[in-house]
Amino acid sequence: MSCESSICQVRATVMLYDDSSKRWVPSGSDSPALSRVHIYHNPSTHTFRVVGRKLQADQQVVINCPIIKGMKYNQATPNFHQWRDPKQVWGLNFSSKEDGATFSKAMTYALDAL
Numbered sequence: 001m002s003c004e005s006s007i008c009q010v011r012a013t014v015m016l017y018d019d020s021s022k023r024w025v026p027s028g029s030d031s032p033a034l035s036r037v038h039i040y041h042n043p044s045t046h047t048f049r050v051v052g053r054k055l056q057a058d059q060q061v062v063i064n065c066p067i068i069k070g071m072k073y074n075q076a077t078p079n080f081h082q083w084r085d086p087k088q089v090w091g092l093n094f095s096s097k098e099d100g101a102t103f104s105k106a107m108t109y110a111l112d113a114l
Ligand SMILES: CC(=O)N[C@@H](Cc1ccccc1Cl)C(=O)N1CCC[C@]12C=C[C@@H]1CC[C@@H](C(=O)N[C@@H]3C(=O)N4[C@@H](C=C[C@H]3C)CC[C@H]4C(=O)O)N1C2=O
Pocket: 017, 024, 072, 073, 074, 076, 077, 080, 082, 083, 084, 089, 091, 093
């Protein structure tokens, strides 16, 4: 990734809301597993995105989602935050409230900077 810098990294289970079954499903293959989730800033394009990779060996990318100006970020609980992108709803189930607070600060920073 060209000159992108990470402005935060937390641990969370990345989930997607399945509208048909009305259930949250873990993003990526296998069972819900913790991922390391970053917010990357690209200063040359002045963009931010959420990127998450599984902590386990395969480091599967389970989220790669641009942060869109005006996006509504919903902190449903201290450990579970969610937002809509054009196609789907993302949910982050943080490993701790502190990680949730860290991520929320960085997301708020990004949304304010766009
Ligand atoms: C206007 C709008 O878009 N509103 C969205 C929310 C929103 C508002 C504003 C801006 C953006 C967005 Cl995204 C909405 O309400 N959405 C988005 C899709 C899903 C949902 C719709 C209905 C269900 C009812 C229950 C609730 C839910 O999922 N709660 C969680 C939950 O049931 N779980 C997750 C954890 C904790 C809980 C908090 C972990 C796994 C599971 C579980 O605990 O087992 N819902 C939603 O959040």
